[in-house]
Each structure stands twice: as C-alpha cells, then as structure tokens.
Amino acid sequence: MKKVTVGMIGTGFAAALHAEAYQKVYGIEVCVKAAASLAPDAEAFARRYGIGQVYPDYRRLLEDLEIEVIDIISPPYLHREMIEEALKSGKHVICEKPLTGFFCRPGEEYADGCPRKDMYEAVCGETRQLRQAIRQSGRLFMYAENYIYTPALQKSLEFIRAQKSRILFLRAEESHKGSHAMHAARWKYNGGGSLIRQGCHPLSAVLYIKDQESRMRGEDIRVTSVMAEVARTGAGLSPEEHAYIDSHAVDVEDLANVIVTFSDQTQAVVMAGDMVVGGVRNLVEIYTNESVYHCNMAATDGLRAYHEREKGIEDFYITEKLGCRTGWQNIYLEEELMRGYSGEIQEFMECVAFGGTPQSDFELAARTIELTYAAYQSAQEGRRIALNL
Ligand SMILES: NC(=O)c1ccc[n+]([C@@H]2O[C@H](COP(=O)([O-])OP(=O)(O)OC[C@H]3O[C@@H](n4cnc5c(N)ncnc54)[C@H](O)[C@@H]3O)[C@@H](O)[C@H]2O)c1
Numbered sequence: 001m002k003k004v005t006v007g008m009i010g011t012g013f014a015a016a017l018h019a020e021a022y023q024k025v026y027g028i029e030v031c032v033k034a035a036a037s038l039a040p041d042a043e044a045f046a047r048r049y050g051i052g053q054v055y056p057d058y059r060r061l062l063e064d065l066e067i068e069v070i071d072i073i074s075p076p077y078l079h080r081e082m083i084e085e086a087l088k089s090g091k092h093v094i095c096e097k098p099l100t101g102f103f104c105r106p107g108e109e110y111a112d113g114c115p116r117k118d119m120y121e122a123v124c125g126e127t128r129q130l131r132q133a134i135r136q137s138g139r140l141f142m143y144a145e146n147y148i149y150t151p152a153l154q155k156s157l158e159f160i161r162a163q164k165s166r167i168l169f170l171r172a173e174e175s176h177k178g179s180h181a182m183h184a185a186r187w188k189y190n191g192g193g194s195l196i197r198q199g200c201h202p203l204s205a206v207l208y209i210k211d212q213e214s215r216m217r218g219e220d221i222r223v224t225s226v227m228a229e230v231a232r233t234g235a236g237l238s239p240e241e242h243a244y245i246d247s248h249a250v251d252v253e254d255l256a257n258v259i260v261t262f263s264d265q266t267q268a269v270v271m272a273g274d275m276v277v278g279g280v281r282n283l284v285e286i287y288t289n290e291s292v293y294h295c296n297m298a299a300t301d302g303l304r305a306y307h308e309r310e311k312g313i314e315d316f317y318i319t320e321k322l323g324c325r326t327g328w329q330n331i332y333l334e335e336e337l338m339r340g341y342s343g344e345i346q347e348f349m350e351c352v353a354f355g356g357t358p359q360s361d362f363e364l365a366a367r368t369i370e371l372t373y374a375a376y377q378s379a380q381e382g383r384r385i386a387l388n389l
Contacts, residue, residue, distance in 0.1 A: 002353040003029040007061035007091075009082055010073035011037040011045035011054070014096055018073055018144070019049040020336050021345035028353045036061050058082060062089035069352055072096060073144075076196075077103040077189055080126060087137040092352055094142045098200045099365035100126050101191020102373065110251040111187030116380040120373035127366040134362055142348045142358045143365035147205040147284070149343030152295035156286055157212055165288035167213050168266050172202030172284040174297075175273035176321040178247025178254060184274075185250045193252025195230060196372050199272030201297075204368045205284045206260060206268040208359070221264050223367070223389040228258040228375035233275050244323060247274035258375045279322040279330075282339075299338055300330035 006022065008015055015035070022030050032051050035042065036058035046054045058074075061067055062085060070086040071094040072079055080100045086093045102119035104111050134141045147153060160167065175198065183189035190197055207223070214221040230253035234245055247254050254274035261267050273281075282297035300319045307313065310325045318325055319332040336342045344360065351358050367389055378385045 001027070001029050003031065004068060004349050004352050005066050006030060006032045006069045006071055007064065007067040008032060008035040008051070008071045008073060009037075009058045009061065010096075011035050011039050011042045012073070015045070015073040017146075017336065017341045018071055018094075018345060019045075019051075021341045022349075023049070024336065024342050025346055025349050028349045030349055033067055034061055034064065059085065062086060062091065068092055069094060069348075071144075075183060075189060076101050076191055080130065083130060083141075084133055087133050087139055090137070090139065092140040092142070093134075094144055094348055095365070096144045097204070097365075097368075098191065098196055098372070099143065099362075099369045100130070101196055101369065103191050104188045109188060111192075112251050116373065116377040120370070120377045123373045124370055127370060131362060131366065140351055140357070141362040141365075142351065143204075143360045143362065144344060144348075145201065145204045145208075145360040145364060145368075146340035146344050147201045147282075147297060148208050148360040148364070149340035149347065150295065150297050151338060151340075151343075152293075152297060152299065153205060153209070153284060153340075154343075156293035156295055157209065159291065159293070160213070160286070160288060161216055163288075163290065164216065165290050167209060167286060167288050169287040170206045170209060170266075170268035170285065171270075171287075172205050172268065173271040173273075174198035174201045174280070174282045175271060175276035176280045177245050177277045177323075178249075178274035180246040180248075185248050185252060187251045190252065192372070192376060193230070193249055193256070194247075194254055194272040194274040195228075195256035195258070195375060197272070198274070199256055199258065199270055200368050200372060201282070202270045202272070202284060203258070203260075203371055204360070204364055206270060207367050207371070208364055209284075209286060210262055210266075210268075211364075219264070221262050223260055223371060223387050224263050225261045225384050225386050226258060226371060226374045226378055227384045228256060228379040230256045230376070230379040244277050245275055246321075249274065253379075256375070256379070260371065277323070279318075280320045297339060298332065300332045302333040303331040305329055305331050
C-alpha cells in the first residue's frame with residue numbers, strides 16, 4: 001500500500017477536522033508524523049490522534065525529509081509565508097481557507113482607514129506570486145475547501161451534467177452566531193469579517209459550480225462583476241441584547257451580501273453572517289432552466305431528538321454553534337463526511353500518492369480571495385466592480 005507522510009501546522013478547531021479525516025483515508029497508508037503548534041494543549045491533541053511529535057516552530061516539519069505534505073491549518077495571516085516556505089523545502093501543500101488576505105498596513109492596528117481597492121490590488125499581487133511559486137516548485141497545491149467535497153453538491157452536479165442543464169441562478173450562504181475568538185473580531189488577524197471567514201465557502205462553491213458548467217459546455221464562463229454591501233449589525237446592541245451572539249466585531253463586518261454576475265448573464269447571491277442564531281446555516285441552492293437543488297451543507301435532519309435536561313450530555317455534540325442541548329433538536333450525523341472533510345482529505349491523499357490534481361485547487365483559492373476583496377471594494381465604494389475572473 002502506498003504511504004503518505006504528513007506534517008500539520010496547527011492543532012486547533014479545524015486541525016481536529018483534518019486529523020479525523022486522515023484517520024478515515026482508505027487505500028493509502030497515511031502517517032501524520034508531526035505537528036507544529038503554539039497551543040498549550042498541542043501535546044494532548046497529538047496524543048489523541050497518534051501524532052508522534054509536536055514542535056513550536058513549523059520549520060522543524062520542513063526539515064524532516066520523510067514529510068511529503070505540509071497541511072497548513074493556522075490563522076490566515078500566516079498562510080502565505082507558510083505556503084512559500086513549504087514549497088521551497090520541496091513539500092506538497094494543503095492550505096485551509098482563505099488562501100491569504102490583507103491584514104492591515106504595516107504599523108496600523110485597524111483597517112478602517114485603508115482603501116479596499118489597495119487591499120484588492122495587494123491580494124491580486126500575492127496570488128500572482130503564489131501561482132508562480134507553485135509552478136516553479138512543481139509541487140501540488142491543494143485548497144482545503146470542504147464545500148467542494150460535500151455529497152450534496154457533488155450529487156447535484158451529477159444530475160446537472162446528466163441533463164446538461166443551464167445554471168441560471170445560485171444562492172449560497174454560510175452564517176452563524178459568530179466566533180467568540182478575539183482574532184475573529186479584528187481585520188489585522190483575519191483580513192476581514194464574516195465575508196472572508198464564512199463567505200469564502202459559498203463564494204468558492206458558486207465559482208466551482210459555474211466552472212464545472214463551463215467545462216461541461218466547453219465555454220469560458222467568467223465572473224464579470226461583483227456588487228456587495230457589508231454591515232456591522234451588532235454595533236447598536238446593548239450587552240443584554242448581545243447575549244446570544246458571539247461575535248464582537250471591532251473593525252470587521254458581521255454581515256455581507258454579495259451579488260456575482262457571470263459572463264453568461266447568470267448570477268449568484270452570497271450571504272455571510274456572524275449574527276444568525278440557531279446553529280450554522282450553510283447552504284447552496286442551484287436553479288437551472290429545468291431543475292432545482294437545495295444543498296444543505298450542514299444537514300442535521302438525520303436524527304431529531306428531544307431532551308428534558310442537559311445533565312449527562314453536557315459534552316455531546318449536537319451541531320456547530322448551537323447554544324443548548326434541551327428541547328427538540330436535530331443531531332448532526334457523520335459530520336466529517338457530510339461537510340466534505342473526509343472527501344477532501346481522501347482526494348488530496350490520492351493526488352499525492354498516485355498523481356493527479358485536486359478539484360479544489362490553487363485557481364479556486366485564488367479566484368475566491370480576489371472576488372472577496374473585489375466585494376470589499378464594491379461595498380466601500382458603493383458601486384459595481386467590473387472583473388474578468
Ligand atoms: N474549513 C472549515 O470548515 C474551517 C473551519 C474553521 C477554521 N478554518 C480555517 O482553519 C484555519 C485555522 O482556524 P482554527 O479555527 O482551527 O483556528 P484555531 O485558533 O483553533 O487554531 C489555530 C492553530 O494554529 C496554531 N498556530 C498559530 N500560530 C502558529 C505558528 N506561528 N506556528 C505554528 N502554529 C501556529 C495555533 O497554535 C493553533 O493550534 C484558518 O485558516 C481558518 O480559516 C476552516
């Protein structure tokens with residue numbers, strides 16, 4: 001059996017999703033040999049997933065000749081440097097979303113004074129440099145966008161390909177009640193708010209779906225413009241009114257609405273919110289000339305359960321971002337599979353072991369981040385931004 005040896009950078013929330021998925025890979029022996037992390041509980045994480053070593057400095061992973069793949073699951077402001085260093089050391093790269101971003105100008109703490117146009121241009125410059133670095137390295141770049149690998153989206157595309165349907169409109173969303181992590185509240189660490197943190201998932205999904213249609217039809221369908229509005233809706237809430245919302249946006253938005261127009265005159269509407277209570281709302285709706293697909297990317301209706309009391313099940317996972325465990329609830333089953341993490345890691349390992357390119361590749365990552373910042377520019381300037389993306 002082919003063997004692939006991986007080093008992970010990060011042992012936080014998303015790293016656990018990857019670590020679970022590595023354990024489920026079939027047909028290939030996957031060894032997560034070491035992890036790099038600054039977290040105090042990194043050793044416990046490593047023990048839980050049978051990872052041999054933990055280093056504070058990620059460069060120790062790059063020096064290890066046995067490690068073929070570096071899986072970057074660190075905060076976004078570190079992605080670019082880590083990608084470049086990993087490629088230089090001859091490793092294949094997996095990188096979590098977003099690919100990169102603009103994290104305030106040097107010496108500035110807040111983003112409010114920085115024109116989004118400058119941010120957009122800086123990000124486009126970075127994607128060009130990264131593209132070149134990947135080409136020169138001859139290594140694989142795999143973008144960990146789990147939406148692409150959800151059974152719901154893949155099955156919808158099977159139907160669309162079989163009937164050669166024309167996709168006229170897409171509506172997609174990722175929203176929840178926000179993250180209590182301080183870094184989520186600051187542009188300096190995230191490169192934006194709900195749009196870049198959550199919106200990058202549905203944006204990638206709509207780009208991928210239209211790209212699949214392009215391939216199916218043999219046409220070059222491109223993004224020709226974007227219009228967006230962003231808001232800080234929670235800013236006016238009193239502490240009591242804010243009690244059930246986790247986000248405390250400082251210089252970032254907690255709501256974004258984006259309209260993407262494609263060269264075939266079709267459109268996508270994408271929403272990303274940090275102010276939606278009731279669990280995560282992750283969906284992609286596809287409207288064709290003859291069919292409709294409602295993909296629930298966080299489908300929790302496999303098990304409905306009722307509990308009078310929380311005692312004894314305090315640690316049970318119901319679904320992401322849900323505040324309580326009592327009353328009637330939908331329990332998320334097979335989350336890694338249904339949210340695409342298992343399919344994503346399986347395909348990435350197959351690409352490394354046997355060759356091939358992933359469906360979620362560098363171009364998808366680059367187009368998503370460029371579109372995100374063009375949307376920020378549109379929101380700031382109050383106008384449609386023309387693109388050829
Ligand atoms: N695909 C998804 O569904 C999904 C969900 C959540 C987060 N993410 C993405 O995953 C990435 C990580 O997010 P998270 O929520 O896991 O964050 P987190 O804060 O839970 O974990 C970040 C990890 O990075 C490590 N780290 C930070 N700086 C480091 C450094 N210099 N060297 C080595 N390790 C370092 C920390 O020790 C920590 O283990 C982000 O890019 C985020 O956008 C993806």
